[in-house]
Amino acid sequence: xxxxxxxxxxxxxxxxxxxxxxxxxxxxxxxxxxxxxxxxxxxxxxxxxxxxxxxxxxxxxxxxxxxxxxxxxxxxxxxxxxxxxxxxxxxxxxxxxxxxxxxxxxxxxxxxxxxxxxxxxxxxxxxxxxxxxxxxxxxxxxxxxxxxxxxxxxxxxxxxxxxxxxxxxxxxxxxxxxxxxxxxxxxxxxxxxxxxxxxxxxxxxxxxxxxxxxxxxxxxxxxxxxxxxxxxxxxxxxxxxxxxxxxxxxxxxxxxxxxxxxxxxxxxxxxxxxxxxxxxxxxxxxxxxxxxxxxxxxxxxxxxxxxxxx
Amino acid sequence: xxxxxxxxxxxxxxxxxxxxxxxxxxxxxxxxxxxxxxxxxxxxxxxxxxxxxxxxxxxxxxxxxxxxxxxxxxxxxxxxxxxxxxxxxxxxxxxxxxxxxxxxxxxxxxxxxxxxxxxxxxxxxxxxxxxxxxxxxxxxxxxxxxxxxxxxxxxxxxxxxxxxxxxxxxxxxxxxxxxxxxxxxxxxxxxxxxxxxxxxxxxxxxxxxxxxxxxxxxxxxxxxxxxxxxxxxxxxxxxxxxxxxxxxxxxxxxxxxxxxxxxxxxxxxxxxxxxxxxxxxxxxxxxxxxxxxxx
Numbered sequence: 001x002x003x004x005x006x007x008x009x010x011x012x013x014x015x016x017x018x019x020x021x022x023x024x025x026x027x028x029x030x031x032x033x034x035x036x037x038x039x040x041x042x043x044x045x046x047x048x049x050x051x052x053x054x055x056x057x058x059x060x061x062x063x064x065x066x067x068x069x070x071x072x073x074x075x076x077x078x079x080x081x082x083x084x085x086x087x088x089x090x091x092x093x094x095x096x097x098x099x100x101x102x103x104x105x106x107x108x109x110x111x112x113x114x115x116x117x118x119x120x121x122x123x124x125x126x127x128x129x130x131x132x133x134x135x136x137x138x139x140x141x142x143x144x145x146x147x148x149x150x151x152x153x154x155x156x157x158x159x160x161x162x163x164x165x166x167x168x169x170x171x172x173x174x175x176x177x178x179x180x181x182x183x184x185x186x187x188x189x190x191x192x193x194x195x196x197x198x199x200x201x202x203x204x205x206x207x208x209x210x211x212x213x214x215x216x217x218x219x220x221x222x223x224x225x226x227x228x229x230x231x232x233x234x235x236x237x238x239x240x241x242x243x244x245x246x247x248x249x250x251x252x253x254x255x256x257x258x259x260x261x262x263x264x265x266x267x268x269x270x271x272x273x274x275x276x277x278x279x280x281x282x283x284x285x286x287x288x289x290x291x292x293x294x295x296x297x298x299x300x301x302x303x304x305x306x307x308x309x310x
Numbered sequence: 311x312x313x314x315x316x317x318x319x320x321x322x323x324x325x326x327x328x329x330x331x332x333x334x335x336x337x338x339x340x341x342x343x344x345x346x347x348x349x350x351x352x353x354x355x356x357x358x359x360x361x362x363x364x365x366x367x368x369x370x371x372x373x374x375x376x377x378x379x380x381x382x383x384x385x386x387x388x389x390x391x392x393x394x395x396x397x398x399x400x401x402x403x404x405x406x407x408x409x410x411x412x413x414x415x416x417x418x419x420x421x422x423x424x425x426x427x428x429x430x431x432x433x434x435x436x437x438x439x440x441x442x443x444x445x446x447x448x449x450x451x452x453x454x455x456x457x458x459x460x461x462x463x464x465x466x467x468x469x470x471x472x473x474x475x476x477x478x479x480x481x482x483x484x485x486x487x488x489x490x491x492x493x494x495x496x497x498x499x500x501x502x503x504x505x506x507x508x509x510x511x512x513x514x515x516x517x518x519x520x521x522x523x524x525x526x527x528x529x530x531x532x533x534x535x536x537x538x539x540x541x542x543x544x545x546x547x548x549x550x551x552x553x554x555x556x557x558x559x560x561x562x563x564x565x566x567x568x569x570x571x572x573x574x575x576x577x578x579x580x581x582x583x584x585x586x587x588x589x590x591x592x593x594x595x596x597x598x599x600x601x602x603x604x605x
Binding site (some may be wrong): 142145149153157254 | 339340355403431444445447448451452455459460461463464465536540543544547548560563567571574577578581582584585588589593596
């Protein structure tokens with residue numbers, strides 16, 4: 001177990017290192033673009049050169065990278081050229097906002113996905129199974145920006161029930177979270193439902209379930225006590241890995257609703273070639289990806305004692 | 311003389327076999343519906359010039375409601391006009407060309423890169439596998455959309471750059487799938503036979519292994535096509551898509567979204583178009599999977 005964790009940690013550090021180098025090299029393609037973004041498209045060539053010189057962009061790329069890496073390790077993420085404040089000052093509050101949005105969305109997506117998946121998988125090929133399958137294909141086919149548009153036109157335009165933006169200008173408002181959460185849940189629950197359905201259908205064909213039914217146990221009890229425990233192991237992994245996907249969806253949703261979160265931050269940083277901000281966001285993204293994967297693996301062995309770390 | 315000695319059953323032409331494979335989809339109604347939707351949009355794209363009532367960039371009265379008359383009163387804007395007075399129906403019809411050109415092209419390029427990587431990693435194993443798998447993991451540990459935004463924001467928004475970005479971001483995923491399939495297939499007898507015959511590794515990979523891995527890959531390609539359509543739409547929505555003024559479904563939503571609170575029709579119809587196309591690909595993939603599992 002300890003060896004496993006240590007190896008995972010090593011992989012994570014290595015991955016973060018490679019990603020940070022790749023991102024850095026990638027933004028090297030067009031360094032002058034940074035100056036244009038900061039000074040505006042009508043700045044003169046000399047102004048840009050002076051700005052680049054003053055902000056240390058003319059040093060060799062290797063030095064700039066190493067300097068950034070050194071600072072990053074001790075917790076100094078650098079200065080954001082877009083927001084003109086230290087990166088950590090914008091990063092952490094935004095990350096917390098996204099944590100709230102993503103957490104609520106993931107909770108509901110899992111709840112709906114698991115429930116529908118179990119119902120569908122109880123009788124494979126039955127009417128409910130088909131209904132759930134088609135529904136989940138339908139909802140995963142609607143891109144987030146499209147469902148955002150649909151929901152806005154229904155709840156904001158027609159019914160005038162909910163606010164159409166989620167800027168949270170006057171403090172935190174739960175009402176403004178409803179639409180963004182709905183968009184994320186609609187897009188994400190289908191995949192969880194399909195995976196749960198497959199897992200549940202597989203469990204229902206096993207011998208011990210047949211035995212339990214044949215010995216005359218009530219059907220509900222067979223489902224609850226025998227089938228569910230084993231059927232929910234695989235979906236657990238799926239849900240954990242879904243977090244990484246959620247991060248993509250969050251960008252669109254936050255942009256569409258003007259929610260001030262991590263996704264919108266990353267989008268703005270990319271558009272403005274705000275290199276230190278992008279690097280910090282990329283590191284967070286990789287950290288989340290590797291962490292969820294590790295948690296998924298550990299949780300999997302905990303839920304399924306037949307699997308052991310090798 | 312000798313080639314006459316053995317009687318080999320005549321093999322049907324590949325075109326015929328392909329058509330027969332395609333006909334199998336009729337067995338699944340989900341797949342048939344999906345195929346019908348895709349064929350519908352393909353026809354719309356091909357005959358856009360005939361079908362569209364207006365030129366895609368011609369302007370008339372702005373923000374006409376659906377069913378409203380055109381400026382000279384001789385024609386009807388069936389789906390209304392956008393903020394610049396361009397006919398929405400015509401723009402959707404012409405926009406289908408963009409999507410149906412770039413999405414298959416980008417998916418094809420991604421497979422062109424991903425398949426050799428997966429074959430090499432799965433067949434050669436060892437160091438090749440380790441290096442390729444590590445880089446695939448690095449790229450896949452990134453949220454996909456972040457990757458797209460980073461690439462497009464740096465190299466600029468254009469059709470060819472979308473193809474490059476999709477290739478770069480999808481190839482690792484394809485590599486992983488191919489690798490998994492190859493790991494299973496490389497231990498088959500026909501592969502050993504080919505090795506004994508002394509065939510070159512690349513010939514074995516491309517001629518012996520790849521055709522036998524095509525089933526899951528076709529299903530995956532269908533799903534991926536749907537996802538690439540979503541990606542192109544999303545990039546358009548974020549303002550990183552195909553450059554204006556030519557119609558692009560995602561871009562149409564992005565331009566008219568600010569009016570969605572009081573004039574939602576301008577953004578809704580392109581959304582319906584893109585969702586239906588993605589639905590077509592997903593249904594087809596599901597149908598193909600169902601049919602391929604049956605036999």
